Amino acid sequence: MKTIYVDNAATTKMSKAAISAMMPYFEEIYGNPSSLHTVGQIAKEALVKARMDVAEALGADVKEIYFTSGGSEADNQALLTAAELGERKGKKHIISQKTEHHAILHALNKLEKRGFEVTLLDVDGDGLVTAEQVKNAIREDTVMVTIMTANNEIGTIMPVKEIAAVCREKGVLFHTDAVQAVGHIHIDVKEMGCDMLSLSAHKFHGPKGVGVLYVRKGLFPSTLIEGGAQERGRRAGTENIAGICGMAAAIKEAVSKIDENAEKLTKMRDRLIEGLGEIPHSILNGSRTSRLPGNVNMCFEGIEGESLLLYLDAKGICASSGSACTSGSLDPSHVLLAIGRPHEIAHGSLRLSLCEENTMEDMEFIIQSVKEVVERLRSMSPIWQDLQEGKRNYVIQR
């Protein structure tokens, strides 16, 4: 049975380029970049080169790149940086929005316990916030706004450039979690105008356990991890050289093929949206237009997401859902609830996140399979029976 992997928002398969870029750093170039001897210095050269590649891919300066263990660490460090700056200036208000990743939301909860006030903006039905909303929420004591570039579940791309402009005008820091966006849509930190940006290598065919916090010149990140003077004293710990080199190769490749890949993914994405949209009482989650090229997220009324995933897995299709059973809590996805889906509908969600290795034939197989599985689950669902018999009203009208 062929495996069709369409869970690339969770993680991606590493690219050949990333793997071969990493290999020398396990056996041949194993030195510690902090060591003065030749073996260490060769490793240091690799680190310098990788930093240049990453900086170039983002339109940043090499001194603005801080390597981290991934997106979550970068997000936490960005928030701590703003918080410590705010504490010094007596500004203890932070603005974010409801569909952020938990790396942001949970770190914000922690800051609330530390005396910060957090405003979480509502999103519209497409999962969008506007620069106007941000502008209206900014106060005298606002130190930072953090809004993701693109949502990990529903793929909605936020108007980050406009939001950054509002923040700049008001003298408020702007951070963006661009974990789902980097390598998939054009990102230039100068053009966007963000002060800080987080990314994670394994979302664009790089290795897991490595990421970046971009921090613009003139702003100094607070330390999450104390220790040695790595990353200009802002992030202690011997560098994950292999991972960093793998990430550099992956970002270089992703950025060089960004338009070509986006075009291919958009075609497949649109075919899925069209094909799955034929299922009665289904609805697309997220914006139809301001959307990541590889993201499809739909709700199907009357069924539950985990059983949908398991039946699809039995057909070789690897996907994801925002149901409570898959989120590990009682409640379904906070993102689906934020865009207004009621609980019972949010339980029946399916996320398909594509990559350039998928094919149009895969899409046809997925459409056929999802149709069959939804029908099968509906045939054994008491909710569906009630809906059909008119004992319960449809939430999704068509």
Next chain:
Amino acid sequence: MLYSDKVMDHFTNPRNVGTIENADGVGEVGNAKCGDIMKIFLKIDDGIITDVKFSTFGCGSAIASSSMATEMIKGKPVSQALELTNKAVVEALDGLPAHKIHCSVLAEEAVKAAVKDYYDKNGIEYDPEMFAQKHDCEHCG
């Protein structure tokens, strides 16, 4: 794997799926908001469960628990069905992950709710304590 082979078997090939027209007892438990609803239909002749069907909205373990519970009570006297515990369902399934145990509780309760409905319809007296809800859920509450 998240689930045992037994769970996957009962999920992939669920037994006794469907409904029974003019069932002697019907029990529905759970809540759409929580993501699982189980409905069990009983056909009872002379105190024996001669047929049983279920329909379930829920995750893999909810469907597997329903399937297993129906298998365990089929052909049994009603009194024996009332003795079905969620623990027995879990054991028969070779275990469930800790956060899925509530699915087996729902299965036990669905069976009991169906029996209660049968008792109510036929004016059979019973101790209401027997049908006290076991699972606690802030949504279903």
